[in-house]
Amino acid sequence: MSMYQVKPIYEGAIKADLPTCMYTIPSVHEQQAGSSHSEHAHQNGESDSAVRALEARQDEIMRKLVELKAAVDGLAKTVATPDADLDLTVGSSLASPSPTACTFSGTADLDALLGKDLGALRDIVVNANPAQPPLTLLVLHGLLCQRYRVLSAVHVHSSVSAVPAQLLSCLGAHQADGCARHLFQLGFTLIWKDVPKLQMKFSVRSMCPIEGEANVARFLFRLLSPDPTDAALATLVDSWVDTAFFQLAEGGAKERAAALRSLNGALGRHSWLAGPELSLADIACYCCAVHSGAAGAAPANVQRWMKACENLGYFSRATLQ
Incomplete structure (x- = not known):
């Protein structure tokens, strides 16, 4: 029983202009007559409930902070690259694997190849000229989607005036925007741009681009299977x-x-x-x-x-x- 408890008192013989139900507060002496043991138990129960509610709220805040960090890291990578002046976003896709799976004898270690995963999506950004579509990269992208959860996107750089429709959908079917980035392991962004030679970056802030379709293909294939020991x-x-x-x-x-x-x-x-x-x-x-x-x-x-x-x-x- 709490310290102050409201009790109804029904006044039968009161004037008609007064309410029939009034409330009074019992005296402190009446409260002290209760059991101190039950009072402490009640207070402890309220305290435990409050702690549990606070912990649940803290867990929810931490979850949202992790999602926010992943989103900010992804934006930071985009802003840090000189290709940030994208004037047309074509779409994001999670490419569907082919019915026929292609398996490899070895298993690549993403942490060893791309660095330790700190909770942010690891982005691979490719600049390619639409006059010379990188066919090997399109095939390797399909294989990567079989092995990993890949968030894919195609963009058009302002240096390119027009791109054929088949190049805009070359990474697979369109996926609805708003996908949570932290649910994916790799980000694969293809930018159609007026470049003399194909370029690729996977750590936009710290690495020089890998140039040439053959070299980029070698790098991407290592994400599927380690180099032969022979x-x-x-x-x-x-x-x-x-x-x-x-x-x-x-x-x-x-x-x-x-x-x-x-x-x-x-x-x-x-x-x-x-x-x-x-x-x-x-x-x-x-x-x-x-x-x-x-x-x-x-x-x-x-x-x-x-x-x-x-x-x-x-x-x-x-x-x-």
Whole structure:
């Protein structure tokens, strides 16, 4: 019972102009007659309830602070980059994995490659010229979405006047805006910009950009699978990547024909170019063959291999359809 408790007193023989129900406060002596033990128990119960309510409120405030920190860190990365003058936001997407999953023997460690996760989304920002779409990066983005929770976005820089519709949706279906950034592991932002060479940053404040589609592709593939421990195998993969970009993509007719013959010979011995499973060598050579138009005149083994790549699902991104 509390110190002051309201009690009704019904006055039967009072004048008609007075209320029939009045309230008086009992004396202190009446309160002291109660049990001191029950009084202390009641007060302790009220104290425990107040503490629990305060703890719940504190937990809610901390949760909101974590979300706010993630959002501020993401904005800080965007403002710190010279590409902040984006004049058209196309959309965000969480790309849906292909029905056919592509597995790799090793598992990459994001903390080792991108730094320790401190609660903020780790952003990968790519500047690419729409006149030379980076097909390998589109395929690798699809594979990254299979392995990680990727928040994707496509932007158009003010240096570009127009971008074809298929490039605006090249990272997958549009996702409703307002996604909570802390729910994702990676941010993948593709900016269509008038740049002479493809550039990539993953730590906008502290690193120089990685330039060239081949180098960016090597970096992104390491997020899917660690480098081969076999030095000969690693060298073979690098050799095929160089063949893809220097001969298939940038070479003349004779160089492309020579590259296709090399591909045909290697694929006559193995299903994939660098061993029993898909590697960056296959992704780079497939995309460069498609980009250069050499796929239509490819030999039989190359045609069979390209069909096997397409059956994985992710290579459909290289056609930009």
